Structures are given as C-alpha cells and as structure tokens.
Amino acid sequence: MAGYAVKEMFLTLQGEGVQVGRRAVFLRFAGCNLWSGREEDRADAQCRFCDTDFVGLDGDNGGRYPHADALADKAIALWGDLAGAFIVMTGGEPLLQVDDALVAALKARGFETAVETNGTQPAPAGIDWICVSPKAGTDIVLRRGNELKLVWPQPGIDPAALEGWDFEHFLLQPMDGAQLDEARAAAIAYVMDHPRWRLSTQTHKVVGIR
Numbered sequence: 001m002a003g004y005a006v007k008e009m010f011l012t013l014q015g016e017g018v019q020v021g022r023r024a025v026f027l028r029f030a031g032c033n034l035w036s037g038r039e040e041d042r043a044d045a046q047c048r049f050c051d052t053d054f055v056g057l058d059g060d061n062g063g064r065y066p067h068a069d070a071l072a073d074k075a076i077a078l079w080g081d082l083a084g085a086f087i088v089m090t091g092g093e094p095l096l097q098v099d100d101a102l103v104a105a106l107k108a109r110g111f112e113t114a115v116e117t118n119g120t121q122p123a124p125a126g127i128d129w130i131c132v133s134p135k136a137g138t139d140i141v142l143r144r145g146n147e148l149k150l151v152w153p154q155p156g157i158d159p160a161a162l163e164g165w166d167f168e169h170f171l172l173q174p175m176d177g178a179q180l181d182e183a184r185a186a187a188i189a190y191v192m193d194h195p196r197w198r199l200s201t202q203t204h205k206v207v208g209i210r
C-alpha cells in the first residue's frame with residue numbers, strides 16, 4: 001500500500017547510544033522483517049527479545065501518511081519552533097519504509113536525521129546518523145555507520161567479529177527482560193575487558209520517559 005505506515009510519533013529524549021540525552025522526535029514505523037510483533041510468534045521469530053510494540057497504526061500521531069511531505073510536516077510540528085531539530089526514525093524496522101523522498105522532506109524542514117536499524121536492509125543516502133543493532137543469525141548488509149549497538153548477551157554473535165566493520169562507536173546494550181540484572185553485569189564485565197566497547201544504558205526506562 002502506498003505511503004508510510006506509522007505506529008506512533010512523539011517528542012522525547014534519545015535514551016540510548018552515543019546521542020543519549022538529546023531532544024528528539026521519535027518516528028516509529030509499523031512492522032518489522034524479523035518478528036511479526038505478535039506474542040504467539042515470538043518464540044519462533046528471528047529476533048526474540050524485542051521490547052517494543054510496533055504493530056498497527058494506533059499510537060500517538062500514528063496512521064498511514066500518504067506522502068513524505070505529510071509525515072515531515074507532522075514531525076516538524078511536534079518539534080516546534082526551536083533550533084536544532086533532530087529526528088530518530090525507528091520501529092519496527094524503519095529501513096523497510098524510509099526512502100529518498102522522506103529523507104529529503106525531513107532535511108527541507110531543517111531536521112538532522114538518525115535511524116535505528118537492524119542492519120538487514122540498505123539505507124538511503126543522506127541519513128546523518130546510522131545506528132545498526134545486529135541480531136544473531138541474520139544477514140547484515142549495513143556494515144558501516146556511526147554506531148554499532150549490540151544487545152547483550154546474544155549467543156551466536158562475537159563482538160570481536162564486528163570490530164572490523166566501519167563504525168565510529170561500538171556499544172553493548174544490556175538485554176531488557178527477565179534477566180536484565182545478569183545482562184547488565186555481563187555487559188559491564190565485557191566492556192571492562194574490551195575498552196573498544198562502551199556501555200549503552202536504556203536511560204529513558206530509568207528516568208521514566210518514553
């Protein structure tokens with residue numbers, strides 16, 4: 001179907017990664033290629049630890065946007081009349097939907113653009129900040145960008161094997177879920193032994209914002 005399927009769009013602070021703490025519009029696209037988003041499918045999905053509801057168009061400012069200008073107009077309205085407009089495109093898997101027209105429409109409104117992606121899809125040119133978060137057992141085509149943010153622990157991925165990829169920053173993000181305390185301890189221990197890597201905490205969950 002034509003246009004962009006958006007789960008939700010809201011103003012918050014970037015909670016993760018090297019850009020943590022920045023005021024940002026979050027544009028969450030509906031749908032992902034590694035999980036249907038239905039709980040009954042989780043155990044058989046390629047990505048089984050997802051912390052996000054990306055199903056449907058029913059969130060704040062969600063819906064089907066017919067063209068890039070409509071989506072970019074809503075995004076800049078959410079940012080408001082301040083300098084330094086910054087947008088993070090996420091999902092779901094944003095690179096199933098982000099295209100040249102959307103990147104151009106966001107830039108025309110003054111946005112600096114960022115994307116959070118699982119790396120299985122190529123990225124259109126012109127995105128200012130690319131965060132790739134690889135998932136074990138998937139074919140990663142996007143092996144360059146600004147930050148590589150690996151959810152940890154993930155059996156089947158050796159961080160050392162990723163260090164040759166073309167990223168400025170390498171981060172381990174503890175896997176949220178029933179074993180979060182153990183995951184955080186494991187991530188800290190890994191970083192203490194491997195200083196090329198740094199810890200990414202999901203700060204939005206700690207401070208109580210979206």
Ligand SMILES: C[S@@+](CC[C@H](N)C(=O)[O-])C[C@H]1O[C@@H](n2cnc3c(N)ncnc32)[C@H](O)[C@@H]1O
Nearest residue numbers: 049050051052091092093116117118133175176
């Ligand atoms: C919900 S994903 C959406 C973007 C894209 N599909 C991806 O996976 O990168 C956003 C970020 O949250 C991370 N994430 C998902 N579930 C998580 C969990 N249970 N604990 C920690 N990080 C998680 C992902 O790895 C990714 O970096």
Ligand SMILES: Nc1nc2[nH]cc(C(=O)O)c2c(=O)[nH]1
Nearest residue numbers: 013014015016090116204210
């Ligand atoms: N505040 C906040 N920061 C985030 N950084 C990445 C997120 C995501 O779900 O992609 C996220 C999110 O959901 N909320």
Ligand code: SF4
Nearest residue numbers: 032035047050092118
């Ligand atoms: S790839 Fe991203 S959006 Fe898709 S299921 Fe995994 S963490 Fe969730």
Ligand SMILES: [Mg+2]
Nearest residue numbers: 051052090210
């Ligand atoms: Mg999130």
